[in-house]
Amino acid sequence: MEDDVALLNVLVEKFTKEGYKVATAKDGAVGLKTAQLERPDIILLDIIMPVMDGMTMLQRLRKDKWGAKVPVILLTNLNSAEKVVDALENSVFDYLVKADWTLNDIVKKVGKRLGEK
Amino acid sequence: MKITNFFKIFGIVFLLAVFFEGVTVIVLIGNNQRDARIINYTGYVRGATQRLIKLEIAGRAAEAAKLSTYLDQLLDDLIKGDSVRGLPAATDPAFISQIRKSKLAWQVLKQKISESKNNPALQNDLLDLSEIYFLTTDEAVLAAQNMAENKVKNAELAQLIFLVFELVVVMFLGIALLRKLNHEDSLIKDLEQFKLATDGVAEHVIFTNPEGVVVYANKAVERITGYSVSEVIGKKSGNLWGKHMEKEFYERMWKTIKIDKKVFSGIVKNKRKNGEIYDAEIDISPIFDKFGKPIFFVGLERDITKDVALDRAKTEFVSLASHQLRTPLTAISWYTELLLNGEAGKLSKKQDDYMREVAHGNRRMIELVNSLLDVSRMELGTFMITPELSDICELMEETIKDLKPIVDKGKIVMEYTRGKKIPKLLLDRKLTKFIFQNLLSNSLKYTQERGVVRAEIELKEGNVLITIADNGLGIPKRQQSELFKKFFRADNVRAKDTEGTGLGLYLVKTIIDSMGAKVWFESEENVGSTFYVSIPLSGEKGRQGEKTIIKV
Numbered sequence: 018m019e020d021d022v023a024l025l026n027v028l029v030e031k032f033t034k035e036g037y038k039v040a041t042a043k044d045g046a047v048g049l050k051t052a053q054l055e056r057p058d059i060i061l062l063d064i065i066m067p068v069m070d071g072m073t074m075l076q077r078l079r080k081d082k083w084g085a086k087v088p089v090i091l092l093t094n095l096n097s098a099e100k101v102v103d104a105l106e107n108s109v110f111d112y113l114v115k116a117d118w119t120l121n122d123i124v125k126k127v128g129k130r131l132g133e134k
Numbered sequence: 135m136k137i138t139n140f141f142k143i144f145g146i147v148f149l150l151a152v153f154f155e156g157v158t159v160i161v162l163i164g165n166n167q168r169d170a171r172i173i174n175y176t177g178y179v180r181g182a183t184q185r186l187i188k189l190e191i192a193g194r195a196a197e198a199a200k201l202s203t204y205l206d207q208l209l210d211d212l213i214k215g216d217s218v219r220g221l222p223a224a225t226d227p228a229f230i231s232q233i234r235k236s237k238l239a240w241q242v243l244k245q246k247i248s249e250s251k252n253n254p255a256l257q258n259d260l261l262d263l264s265e266i267y268f269l270t271t272d273e274a275v276l277a278a279q280n281m282a283e284n285k286v287k288n289a290e291l292a293q294l295i296f297l298v299f300e301l302v303v304v305m306f307l308g309i310a311l312l313r314k315l316n317h318e319d320s321l322i323k324d325l326e327q328f329k330l331a332t333d334g335v336a337e338h339v340i341f342t343n344p345e346g347v348v349v350y351a352n353k354a355v356e357r358i359t360g361y362s363v364s365e366v367i368g369k370k371s372g373n374l375w376g377k378h379m380e381k382e383f384y385e386r387m388w389k390t391i392k393i394d395k396k397v398f399s400g401i402v403k404n405k406r407k408n409g410e411i412y413d414a415e416i417d418i419s420p421i422f423d424k425f426g427k428p429i430f431f432v433g434l435e436r437d438i439t440k441d442v443a444l445d446r447a448k449t450e451f452v453s454l455a456s457h458q459l460r461t462p463l464t465a466i467s468w469y470t471e472l473l474l475n476g477e478a479g480k481l482s483k484k485q486d487d488y489m490r491e492v493a494h495g496n497r498r499m500i501e502l503v504n505s506l507l508d509v510s511r512m513e514l515g516t517f518m519i520t521p522e523l524s525d526i527c528e529l530m531e532e533t534i535k536d537l538k539p540i541v542d543k544g545k546i547v548m549e550y551t552r553g554k555k556i557p558k559l560l561l562d563r564k565l566t567k568f569i570f571q572n573l574l575s576n577s578l579k580y581t582q583e584r585g586v587v588r589a590e591i592e593l594k595e596g597n598v599l600i601t602i603a604d605n606g607l608g609i610p611k612r613q614q615s616e617l618f619k620k621f622f623r624a625d626n627v628r629a630k631d632t633e634g635t636g637l638g639l640y641l642v643k644t645i646i647d648s649m650g651a652k653v654w655f656e657s658e659e660n661v662g663s664t665f666y667v668s669i670p671l672s673g674e675k676g677r678q679g680e681k682t683i684i685k686v
Contacts, residue, residue, distance in 0.1 A: 023465040027472060034477065064459055094460035116460040116500045120468050121475075 018064040018074070019050040019092070024115070031120045045069030049077055056083060058131055059110075059125075062091040075109070088130055090122070091110070093118075151245065151303065152239035154180065179205060183243075190247050191257045209237045327464045330375055338414075338435040344392075344428045346370045356435045359412070360407030371433070375404040378411065391420040391431060401438070450509045459503050466496045498633060505637040509620065519649050521560035521674045526598060527552045527591055529563060533570040534589065540578050543593045546585050553592035558674025565645050569653075573602045573665050574640045579634075580663075581606035581625060596670045605662035614657060618643040626659065649674035 019025040020043050023050055032039050040055045042048035046069040050126040052060060060078075064071040071091065078084035113123065173655050174499045181206055184405040189198035215223030224230050252255045254481060255554065332339045333353040341350040351366045359366075366374060372384070379402055398418045403411050413532045417434045474486065481489060534541075534550060541548045570589075577587045581604045590601040609617060609624050616622045621636040646653045651674060657663035 021461050021465070024461065024468065027465070027468045031468075031472065032479075094457045094464060114460075115464040116467065116503070120471050 018040045018045065018061065018066065018071065019063045020044060021063075027120065028123075033100060035124050035128075037127075043067075045071055045074030049074050051076060052087070053081060053084065058086070059127055060087060060089045061092045061127070062089055064091060064095050090126065090130070135372050140366070145246070149239050149243040150183075153183070153236045153243055158160075166170075179208065186244075187247055187250075188249050195250075195251075198248075205244075209233060209240060220290040226356040226646065253344060275419075287635075316348055321385050338433075339365070339439070340371060340433045342371065342431045342433065344430065345373060346431070349430065349672070358406070358412070358435065359404070375406065376402075378403045378405055387418065392428060393417050395422065395426070395428075404435075410436055413442045414438060436534065449509075452507060456507050457502065460500065463496060463500050464502065466492070469497065502635055505635050505641070508641055509637055512641065519562045519565060519645075519674060519676050521649075524556045524561040524563050524566075525556075526561060526566070526600075526669070527556055529561065529566050530589060530600070532568055533567050533574060534573065536576060537574055540575065541587075544578060544580060544581065544585070545583050546581055546587055547587040549586060551590040551592075553586070553590070555590055556593060556598060556673065557671060559598060559671065562649065562674055562676075565649070566674070568603075569642050569645060569667060570600075571572055572642045573667070574639065577604035577606060577663070577665075578603055580604065581633065594668075597670050600667040600669070601664060603662065608659040608661050608663050609655075610659045614655075617655070618653075 018041070019028060022043075023042055025043065028041050029041060040051050042051045042058060044066045047060070048066075049069070060062070066074075069077075071093070075089060078087070078089075087120045091109050091112045092115055094115050111126065113126070113131060118126075182201055186201050186205070189195075191202065192459050207662065213224045213230055224233070224508065329352070335352060336354060338354040338358045339350075339352040340355060342348050347368060347370055348366050349368075351363045353363070355366055356362055361374055378385075383402070385401070387398045390396050397420075401410050401413065401415050404414050405411050411582055415436045415438050419432045419434075420428045421432060423429050470489055473481065473489050474493065530550070530552075534548060538550075540546075574587065574589065581587055585605050588601070588603045590603075592599050592601075607624075607626050607630065611627060613622075613624045617624070618639050620640045621638070623634055623636040627634065643653055649669075650665060651669045653665065653667050655663055655665045
């Protein structure tokens with residue numbers, strides 16, 4: 018889930034190339050529906066998004082029986098405290114600052130998380 | 135002047151009058167043969183009494199007591215007679231009765247003098263007024279002496295003369311009192327000026343008595359709290375705008391001002407008359423008398439609601455900027471990565487070179503944004519230090535491992551000495567690694583190829599001392615005092631490497647200062663630099679705040 022088209026496209030391209038099946042959404046509301054419908058193995062979630070932001074989406078997701086367990090990696094360019102605390106309370110697997118991560122490393126991180134499962 | 139003080143002073147002067155009248159009348163009705171001596175003693179008594187007051191004021195209690203006993207004795211001797219002084223015992227009943235009267239006055243006067251010990255205002259008044267009194271009695275004594283010499287035996291006439299002088303004394307006292315009242319007038323004038331001045335102050339100013347009841351409030355109180363000055367006076371501020379903080383906060387406040395006798399400063403939430411909650415910065419200063427008892431408290435309060443909002447806006451701006459700046463940088467970073475990975479087709483040598491330049495430039499930009507964000511978080515004070523029991527050597531080793539690519543690239547010799555028996559310490563792992571990484575990467579960056587960088591951890595004088603030394607460029611002497619300043623970069627370093635931001639050491643110093651540790655260095659240009667970090671065995675001090683995600 019990513020509202021910036023340039024970033025969304027490059028992530029889709031990279032993950033598709035790595036053999037993942039990717040579903041996308043550009044806001045939290047659509048993202049929540051898509052997630053509940055597609056039930057992905059992992060969710061990469063941006064925080065600042067229109068309509069519904071990532072944290073609200075996450076809170077709603079965690080109320081759902083399936084959504085309570087799905088691993089979520091927060092992928093954002095924000096770094097502020099409340100967000101981290103919120104994220105931890107909602108049992109987020111990881112919190113990555115986009116600008117500091119290469120695509121390769123993100124793919125590795127996702128692979129590792131899914132491999133552990 | 136308080137009315138009670140007025141009576142006290144008047145009473146004392148009256149006693150002085152009775153006392154001296156007694157002693158002086160002795161002169162007039164005493165036996166001829168005794169006159170001359172007794173006149174001398176009258177002078178004595180006067181001088182001694184004034185001296186006694188001065189001694190009490192100066193706190194020379196022992197001398198005062200001695201003098202007081204001497205005066206007691208003298209009055210007794212005047213009746214009983216004293217062979218040493220050559221005084222025969224008194225026989226004249228009028229004389230004895232006068233002496234008794236003045237002795238009684240002396241007892242009360244003595245008591246009053248000693249009471250004035252605890253009342254500096256009364257002491258000064260006492261001295262002022264007794265001086266005026268004594269000046270006039272001088273003339274009375276002189277007249278009495280003349281009369282004695284002229285063998286004036288008419289005691290009644292003498293009494294009359296004395297009465298006239300008494301009247302003069304009372305007149306003088308009246309003038310003195312008027313002067314006092316004038317002084318009072320000027321005090322009122324001062325007070326009015328004080329009120330004008332404090333009313334012009336933007337801060338809310340109140341004075342309360344030791345029980346917290348407001349005795350004075352300035353105009354700003356009305357503006358800030360919404361209560362009028364007349365509504366505030368005579369009430370406890372806690373019952374008006376206060377009591378919106380935890381109970382412990384107020385307990386701490388009272389303890390600071392009443393028991394520790396210190397100024398209390400803090401930030402509180404208060405409530406205006408209209409129910410609106412506002413943020414205020416307060417300073418409460420206790421004012422004590424010279425015995426250490428609080429007389430009143432001065433409370434200053436500044437409405438910082440707007441500042442708090444501004445601070446919040448600043449934080450929001452920083453987080454917004456971090457998002458807005460980093461999103462396009464991320465796009466550049468990720469697309470460049472795809473291109474360099476050949477995922478859009480193989481690049482020519484030249485294309486590859488150019489893309490690497492783009493990636494490098496972009497990386498620098500991201501790092502600059504990150505550093506600026508760290509700086510603004512430091513300056514907003516919103517970063518948190520969360521120490522946990524950690525192995526400091528392990529943190530150092532991890533950092534050295536992370537930096538291995540740079541060490542290898544520069545063919546630098548990296549030496550590391552791990553001290554023996556270094557205990558686990560309370561450390562914020564991320565920030566500690568941030569510090570090590572900054573210091574080490576500086577050393578690596580500014581050391582020539584095949585140079586030596588040395589890291590050491592040891593126990594020294596109750597602290598853990600971390601030494602990071604290099605034989606690199608060094609810092610020019612004249613610029614050493616600037617080293618930890620924001621955006622500062624030494625000239626020799628600027629010339630060699632144009633990429634630094636000048637923020638690393640500033641951040642290192644800010645973090646180390648906030649965690650109660652120390653950092654310093656020794657350096658010589660072209661010889662090398664040695665940085666020291668000293669962490670107490672009690673570990674790094676924690677700090678509440680926003681979680682920092684300093685990249686390590």
